Amino acid sequence: xxxxxxxxxxxxxxxxxxxxxxxxxxxxxxxxxxxxxxxxxxxxxxxxxxxxxxxxxxxxxxxxxxxxxxxxxxxxxxxxxxxxxxxxxxxxxxxxxxxxxxxxxxxxxxxxxxxxxxxxxxxxxxxxxxxxxxxxxxxxxxxxxxxxxxxxxxxxxxx
Numbered sequence: 001x002x003x004x005x006x007x008x009x010x011x012x013x014x015x016x017x018x019x020x021x022x023x024x025x026x027x028x029x030x031x032x033x034x035x036x037x038x039x040x041x042x043x044x045x046x047x048x049x050x051x052x053x054x055x056x057x058x059x060x061x062x063x064x065x066x067x068x069x070x071x072x073x074x075x076x077x078x079x080x081x082x083x084x085x086x087x088x089x090x091x092x093x094x095x096x097x098x099x100x101x102x103x104x105x106x107x108x109x110x111x112x113x114x115x116x117x118x119x120x121x122x123x124x125x126x127x128x129x130x131x132x133x134x135x136x137x138x139x140x141x142x143x144x145x146x147x148x149x150x151x152x153x154x155x156x157x158x159x
Contacts, residue, residue: 003101004033008073010049013085013092019078020085022047022059024098026071037064037073040102047075050097054087058103073098 008024015021031037045061048054059075066072077085123131 003099004036005050006032006098006100008096008098010088010091010094010096010098011072013088019076020082021062022075022077022085022088024073024075026073028070031066031071034071037100040100044103045075046101046103048099049088049091050099052087052091052096054084057084061100 006024006026008026011023011025013020013022041061041064043061045059046056047059048056057077059077062074062076064071064073125131
């Protein structure tokens with residue numbers, strides 16, 4: 001499948017807890033590339049809004065809905081694309097050219113990339129328990145003391 005370009009109305013952009021939802025409307029009852037779009041729906045796509053400096057975004061092509069007046073394309077953007085998405089807010093409510101192409105990334109890889117974070121390395125077992133990598137600090141390792149006392153890990157700071 002090659003790159004698809006569509007003249008669309010960038011209907012809305014909406015922030016959710018973990019994602020940004022982008023919604024585009026294609027006006028009319030005739031849709032170019034309809035077969036390709038139907039195959040792409042439910043997969044990961046690379047999208048770009050013409051005229052935007054955001055560049056290419058990797059997004060989950062969540063759904064395609066058609067009625068007699070329009071076709072609605074919905075995408076979920078997650079992860080490290082937040083700065084790029086901010087640049088798209090100026091285009092919401094305007095007619096734009098939307099460029100789409102399939103990504104080689106799977107849904108699972110996309111979900112994992114969105115969940116990457118700095119913090120404690122851990123793994124969740126099948127029974128729901130969590131195992132933390134050895135050598136990481138736990139709550140029990142935090143020094144405790146009276147509110148007016150100051151605890152230092154470095155003896156040089158005690159002078």
